[in-house]
Amino acid sequence: MRHFLTLKEFTKEEILEMIDLGLRIKAETKAKRFTPYLEKQTLAMIFEKSSTRTRVSFETGIYQLGGTGLFLSSRDIQLGRGEPMKDTARVISRMCDMVMIRTYSQKKLEEFAGFSNVPVINGLTDEYHPVQLMADYMTMIEHGKDRDPVVAYVGDGNNMAHSWLMLASKLGFELRVATPKGYECDPEIVEDAVEFAKRSGATLLFTDDPKDAIEGADVVTTDTWVSMGDEEEKEKRLRDFAGYTIDEALMKLAKADAIFLHCLPAYRGLEVTEEVLEGPQSVVFDEAENRLHAQKGVMVWLDGKRDEV
Ligand code: CP
Ligand code: NVA
Numbered sequence: 001m002r003h004f005l006t007l008k009e010f011t012k013e014e015i016l017e018m019i020d021l022g023l024r025i026k027a028e029t030k031a032k033r034f035t036p037y038l039e040k041q042t043l044a045m046i047f048e049k050s051s052t053r054t055r056v057s058f059e060t061g062i063y064q065l066g067g068t069g070l071f072l073s074s075r076d077i078q079l080g081r082g083e084p085m086k087d088t089a090r091v092i093s094r095m096c097d098m099v100m101i102r103t104y105s106q107k108k109l110e111e112f113a114g115f116s117n118v119p120v121i122n123g124l125t126d127e128y129h130p131v132q133l134m135a136d137y138m139t140m141i142e143h144g145k146d147r148d149p150v151v152a153y154v155g156d157g158n159n160m161a162h163s164w165l166m167l168a169s170k171l172g173f174e175l176r177v178a179t180p181k182g183y184e185c186d187p188e189i190v191e192d193a194v195e196f197a198k199r200s201g202a203t204l205l206f207t208d209d210p211k212d213a214i215e216g217a218d219v220v221t222t223d224t225w226v227s228m229g230d231e232e233e234k235e236k237r238l239r240d241f242a243g244y245t246i247d248e249a250l251m252k253l254a255k256a257d258a259i260f261l262h263c264l265p266a267y268r269g270l271e272v273t274e275e276v277l278e279g280p281q282s283v284v285f286d287e288a289e290n291r292l293h294a295q296k297g298v299m300v301w302l303d304g305k306r307d308e309v
Pocket of ligand 1: 052054263265
């Protein structure tokens with residue numbers, strides 16, 4: 001049994017296999033063929049933070065695969081009243097076939113996984129957002145940006161930046177990360193990525209200048225400056241991130257056919273301008289849709305059904 005927690009735990013081949021499965025199931029879905037690869041299975045979805053895309057994509061995804069999703073907000077289950085993670089994990093994993101969790105610390109997620117009898121999927125923690133990166137890479141493939149791409153991530157050294165580091169260092173492409181001083185990526189995660197990069201041949205560049213990151217890039221991406229849990233720091237963050245807005249002038253430094261990605265929700269006028277988000281290079285809604293398809297690939301793979309697709 002495997003869990004899907006950070007991307008660290010997978011090889012390049014396994015990551016590409018899951019994305020390929022997602023693409024094949026996407027083609028079936030587009031042809032209105034819904035093969036019940038996960039017939040009668042239940043996916044428990046525990047949310048300790050808000051969500052639009054993650055909830056809708058997992059719930060729709062498991063339904064289209066022949067199963068059912070259980071939306072469990074921590075406000076409604078006993079976890080929110082102090083029942084320990086390890087008890088919740090043992091109860092839910094005796095009744096359900098797979099669990100997706102969106103929570104705060106990665107440690108909490110990993111504690112759950114340690115006590116679970118069924119595969120656990122990270123639906124976002126403070127440290128990582130790996131399912132998002134599966135959709136992002138699927139979108140890169142579909143837009144022809146998967147051959148030796150140069151990706152520029154500009155913004156907060158947060159869960160999205162960390163997951164880009166994992167994906168690039170596992171798959172072996174060039175990632176340039178521009179963060180303001182004080183908002184750099186977690187040094188331990190950088191250390192892991194540097195180790196993986198040695199093996200995969202990935203190039204990782206860290207800078208505090210968005211221009212250095214974006215110059216000649218194939219993919220430009222960013223994320224909110226105020227992640228869930230950072231709300232109290234909002235005013236300070238908006239001041240500290242001045243100059244990091246992806247606008248048309250910055251996009252002009254990338255390759256002429258570069259694409260713009262954003263996991264969404266986006267805050268127009270802060271991390272990205274309206275013109276870029278709604279402009280011809282933006283593929284953010286393809287990316288959002290791919291959450292559905294990429295996660296089906298992940299779920300079918302974790303269930304061991306990859307040979308049936
Ligand atoms: N990108 C993403 O995970 O969106 P939600 O917070 O809406 O799930
Ligand atoms: N970094 C953001 C991503 C939201 C999908 C957050 O954690 O709130």
